[in-house]
Amino acid sequence: MRWWKRLSEWLEEEAYGKNVFFIMVAAVVFCLSWSATALFLIRCVSAGAALASIVNVLRLDLYSPFILFALAFFEELLFRLPLALFVRVGWSLNRVLIIAIAISMYFGFSHGGVSHIFVQGVDGFIFSMVFLKCGGWQKHYAKALLASSTTHFMYNGVLMCLA
Numbered sequence: 223m224r225w226w227k228r229l230s231e232w233l234e235e236e237a238y239g240k241n242v243f244f245i246m247v248a249a250v251v252f253c254l255s256w257s258a259t260a261l262f263l264i265r266c267v268s269a270g271a272a273l274a275s276i277v278n279v280l281r282l283d284l285y286s287p288f289i290l291f292a293l294a295f296f297e298e299l300l301f302r303l304p305l306a307l308f309v310r311v312g313w314s315l316n317r318v319l320i321i322a323i324a325i326s327m328y329f330g331f332s333h334g335g336v337s338h339i340f341v342q343g344v345d346g347f348i349f350s351m352v353f354l355k356c357g358g359w360q361k362h363y364a365k366a367l368l369a370s371s372t373t374h375f376m377y378n379g380v381l382m383c384l385a
Contacts, residue, residue, distance in 0.1 A: 230315050233351070236360045237369075246373040249352050253345045253377050260341045287375075290382070294374035295367075301329050301346060302353045302370055306363045315359065322350040349374055 237245050304325055308318050330343025349370045356369035 226316075226319075229351075230319070233315060233319075233354050233359050236362065237356050242356050242365075242369055245352060245355055246369060246376065249348045249373045250377045250380065253348050254380060256344050256348075257341050260344070264337075264340070287379070290378055291371065291375045294378055295371040297329075298349065298353070298367060298371040298374055301325055302350065302358065302367060305350060305353060305358060306366075309354075309359060309361060318354070318359070322347060322354070326350055345377065 302325075305318060305322055308321050313321075326343045326346035326349075327339050329346030329349075330339035330341065333342040352373045353366045353370040356366050357363065358366035358370075
């Protein structure tokens, strides 16, 4: 549980300025790396048949960047607002992190079922960490929502380009 304590300590201090940008880029790189690794492992285990639907990325070729951002913003609002509510009523960081895990599992599930928890659920947890680090824990919700939405937008944009 040492990592849990280190994560809690890291989240205590709000990111400002260029650190927000670096955190967002690091989150996108981690999510892309995790997704590629997880999909590779899933394909090795299942021979690509049962869980191949995970690879299907929503084709957004016809959407403008504005619509792509609006979709990411809506998802972030839907899945990070509960975190903001628990922070606002004064729950401890440990409890908020447990809620973040539960919300992230639902985030993954909502992207296509139980098999998606392993990939998108982890991505959702990373977006939750961006939200909390960039102001969510310090009750700067607008900044936090903008940071997590922008991270989600960048991640979806890269996936769209790769699809």
